[in-house]
Amino acid sequence: MSRKNKIALVIGYICIVLSLTFLIYILNEVIQSSNRAQEREQLNERVDFIQTFIEKKDSQLTIQHADRLERILKQLDNDLTLYDVNDQVVYKTTTKQHPIVKLPESTETVIRDQRMIYLKPLQENGERMGTIVLTAPLIKMKGIEVLYLLIFAIGIGFFILLHRTRIQYIHPIRQVTRLLENLLQGRFNERLSSDSKMEAISKLNHVTNMLANEMDIMSRSYMYQKGRMSTLIENIGSGLLFIDGNQKISHINRTFKQTFKLDTTHWKRSNYEEVIPYEEVNELIQNVFALGKRQSKQMMIPIHIERKHFDVSCAPILDNDNHASGIVVVFHDITELKKLENMRKDFVANVSHELKTPITSVIGFTETLLDGAKENKTLEEQFLHIILKESKRLQSLISDLLDLSKIEKDHFVINWQKVNLNLIVEDVILILSDKAFQKDIILINHKSDPCFAWGDPYRIRQIMINLITNAIAYTPSKGKVTVSLENDEHDVKLIISDTGIGIDKKHFPRIFERFYRVDKARSRDLGGTGLGLAIVKHLVEVHEGHIEIDSELGQGTTFTISFKKAQDE
Ligand SMILES: Nc1ncnc2c1ncn2[C@@H]1O[C@H](COP(=O)(O)OP(=O)(O)OP(=O)(O)O)[C@@H](O)[C@H]1O
Ligand SMILES: [Mg+2]
Known part of the structure; x- marks a missing residue:
């Protein structure tokens, strides 16, 4: 409860007590005034009665049967004083001095010192003879003080009750309310004490604590689920x-x-x-x-x-x-899946086609020979050469396919070691120099500093053979094929460039696909099946290197392959 509310409560409470007291005061006043009227009437009657005892002798006022009158007045606790015309006391029933009042011209009542004083002038034939002053104690309303005391006691009692109720019920209820408000706002750490003397309150606190525990657990689990869900959704x-x-x-x-x-x-x-x-x-x-x-x-x-x-x-x-x-x-x-599906379809169609072509010609030429062509020695030799060429093509196709499927396997591993690239280049150039010579192509080994790469020498050799074979195959006679090596900070570069027919840039994205050939007829004529670059690409990938192509149609092509550099010891 705020300080402001507390002050308002106390003020309200005081107002109630004051109003009650005021009400009782008014009631008392009403009763008192009715009592006084009654008392005045009584004194008036008594004065009339006293007058019967007064006698005037020689213009002097005297009291007859004074003893009797005195007795009666004593019983009634009334005091009588009789004044003559000169306002001198003629008779008095008490030695007590009655409060000083001015003797009036007409009947009057005065209240002094908790007594009612009744003053009545005595007249005879319209002339004043003296004055009767009769005093009587005021009738008091009995128990009025008790009533005030009762109100005060009730007030105190009520205040204590209010305070106790506040402590015992309102305060704990407020605590529960605050805790529930906190729960609503997502703050679950507050708990209530459950050792209250009031059983109901301690039960309420216990249940509220249990609710807070449950909500805490639920909220944590909800937040966890929410976090999991949003991570899942976003990732x-x-x-x-x-x-x-x-x-x-x-x-x-x-x-x-x-x-x-x-x-x-x-x-x-x-x-x-x-x-x-x-x-x-x-x-x-x-x-x-x-x-x-x-x-x-x-x-x-x-x-x-x-x-x-x-x-x-x-x-x-x-x-x-x-x-x-x-x-x-x-x-x-599913774009990649679709692509793979299409590639698989293309692959099967391509393999079948590539196998069918040489087999058809082997069968065709063998049948022609058996049908009698073998009698003609020139034809026989020519046909046997074709059969041998087609068979070699078939052999190379099958070995390339086997090689490719081996390289493409996930767990394909290479024999990592430090490789002297200069030695391999020399070796490959030696193997292919005859092929180049037959096509009247100059095969140049551009000498460089020693270059060492990390990789498998057998597979690097395979990469070089494929690329240099392509360069020779797609370069017309009198052309030039250059092989060079370069050392970079972290890489070693193998550069194979030719002055051949070149490749249109639009073919670049597909050139490494299996069976893709820029000019199918020409490539097939040259004995190619379109697997060479696919093998090269996979081998470069397993070496964690990369391959770049640059070509100008009719000008020539350059393939650059980067391998990881092996530091020279
Ligand atoms: N140096 C080059 N100059 C011009 N075109 C080339 C060159 N290298 C490759 N190509 C083109 O890329 C295609 C794919 O080459 P790839 O080596 O994969 O197949 P291929 O040489 O036809 O057959 P093979 O599987 O026997 O190597 C070739 O058919 C050719 O059109
Ligand atoms: Mg090739």
Whole structure:
């Protein structure tokens, strides 16, 4: 209770006591005045009675039967004083001095010293003879002091009662109220003492403490769940949209914003149809609102210049009564899966095609030979050469496929060691120099400082063979293929450049895909199957290096591969 309220309470309480006292005072006054009128009447009657004892002899006033009168007056506790015309005392029943009053011309009553004084002039034939003064004690209302005392005692008692009630009931109730208010505001640490003398209060405190404990546990668990849920919602790999029962968007997760690259600042609290720019998604949401059942659909959604594939699932959020209180829309990006699926389809088609072509020609030429062509020695030799070439192609295709599938496996490991790149370059150039010579291509080993890389020498050799073979294959005669090594701060670079046909930049993103060839016919003529660069890309990845391509159509191509540098000891 505030200080202000306390003061108001005390003032109120004092006012009540004062009003009660005032009421009793008024009541007392009313009773007193009625008593006085009655007393005055009584004294008047007595004075009339006393007058019968007064006699006038020789213009002197005397009292007859004074003894009797004195007795009567004594019994009544009345004092009589008789004055003559000169205001001299003629007769007195008491030696006590009655209060000094001025003798009046007409009958009067005066109250002095708790006595009523009745003054009556005596007249005979219209002439004043003297004055009778009769005094009597005032009738007192009995018990008025007791009444005042009672009121005071009741007042004190009431005040003590009020104070005790406040301490015993109001104060604990206030504490409970404050604790409940704190609980409402999410502050759960306060507890009440449960050792009150009042059983009801201690029970109330105990139950309130239990409620606070429960709410504390519930709130912690709710906060934990909420934290878990929001972490999940924000970090899940799928885009999420929450729509409430009024068809307004209530939440958009981070993945959604990142995936769709849309300005979603005004989306919250907006009707989903007004902001979601994808007709197909809106139709799906409409269906779920109408049917109240989960639905999903695969969609292709354009995002800027890309076209992405999504598995869009839309499910109603059910409340305790199984009513849909909203909807959650999940956008699962399946673009990569689609790509992989397409690649797998392409791969099977490509492998079949690549296998079919040489086998068909082997079978065809063998049959022709058996049908009699072998009789012609020139034809026989020519056909056998074709059969050998196609068989070698088949062999290289199969070995490349096996190699690729081995490299692509997750647990593929290489034999890490410090590799002298200069030695490998020399070795590879030696192997391929004959091929270059046959095409009249100059193969240059651009000498450099010793370069050491971290990697597998066998696989680095494979990378070099593939790239230099390509450079020779796609460079016309009289061309030039240069192999050089460069030391960087952390990397070692292998640069293979040619003066060949070059690659149009639009093919760059696909050049490392399996079976991708810029010019299928030309490549196949050259015996290529389109697996070389795919193998190179995977091998560079397992070396934790990277590959760059730079090419100008008709000018030549440069492949730059960075390997991790091994420090020279
Ligand atoms: N140095 C280059 N100059 C021009 N085009 C090239 C060069 N290297 C590769 N290409 C192009 O890239 C395609 C893919 O090369 P990749 O090495 O993967 O396959 P391939 O040489 O055709 O067959 P193989 O599997 O036998 O190597 C080639 O078909 C060719 O069109
Ligand atoms: Mg190749």
